[in-house]
Structure formats: C-alpha cells, structure tokens
Amino acid sequence: MTLDAQGTNATGRAGLNGQTPRCDHIDRFSTVKPGPPECKECLALGQTWVRLLVCLTCGWVACSDDSRGGHARAHYRETDHPVVATLEPNSTWRWCYVHRRTV
Incomplete structure (x- = not known):
C-alpha cells in the first residue's frame, strides 16, 4: 500500500498507471x-454546434467547448454536475x- 502526504491510502485512489487519482465521479451515476x-x-x-x-x-x-457557445461547460458551472459524455x-x-x- 502506498500512502499519500496525509497518510491515507493512495493506491486505492490511483488510476491504471498509478499516476493520476481515480475519478470516482463516474461511479455515482445511474443510466x-x-x-x-x-x-x-x-x-x-441562432447558433450551430460542433458536438453535443x-x-x-x-x-x-x-x-461542447469546441462549439461557439460552450453550453455544456456552462451547465456544469451552474449545477456542479461533473461528468458528460x-x-x-x-x-x-x-x-x-x-x-x-477524460474518464
């Protein structure tokens, strides 16, 4: 087991390569x-979009952000809903x- 600076288990939070903390936001969703x-x-x-x-x-x-409006990010800022697909x-x-x- 690897401990972080606070002395907690960092291995359990690690991503596949062990370098990036695992994103637990994706585990919170139902369909x-x-x-x-x-x-x-x-x-x-009256605008168009690149990707939804x-x-x-x-x-x-x-x-998406590559569209002129970037309205998905605006939704995140308003709601704190963390993950999009x-x-x-x-x-x-x-x-x-x-x-x-990406997660």
Whole structure:
C-alpha cells in the first residue's frame, strides 16, 4: 500500500498507471435518458454546434467547448454536475470537469 502526504491510502485512489487519482465521479451515476439531440441555448441564439454532450447526472444535452457557445461547460458551472459524455453513437468518451480529463 502506498500512502499519500496525509497518510491515507493512495493506491486505492490511483488510476491504471498509478499516476493520476481515480475519478470516482463516474461511479455515482445511474443510466440517464438524454434529452433531445440539440443544444437549446444555441437554438435560441441562432447558433450551430460542433458536438453535443449529455450530462450524466441529469441528461441535459448541450454543445461542447469546441462549439461557439460552450453550453455544456456552462451547465456544469451552474449545477456542479461533473461528468458528460458525447452523444456520438458507439462512443465511450466521458469528460470530468472537476478533474479536467477524460474518464
């Protein structure tokens, strides 16, 4: 067992390579039903989006950071819902806003 600076078990928090703390946010979710495949904020502003993301906490769908609006990140800032997934078919990509990395 490896201990961190506070004397707690760091091995249990480690990622696969042992370097990055494991993101426990992904363990908190049940299956959510995504909303309609559109960014309502972009539609209201007459904007288009590059990619859509779904909040894994509540199912809210919004545009990604590479879109003009970045409304998925705005949703995170308003709600503290930490993890999103892409709506692209067959993708397992997930992003944790808290850890600022894929999970």
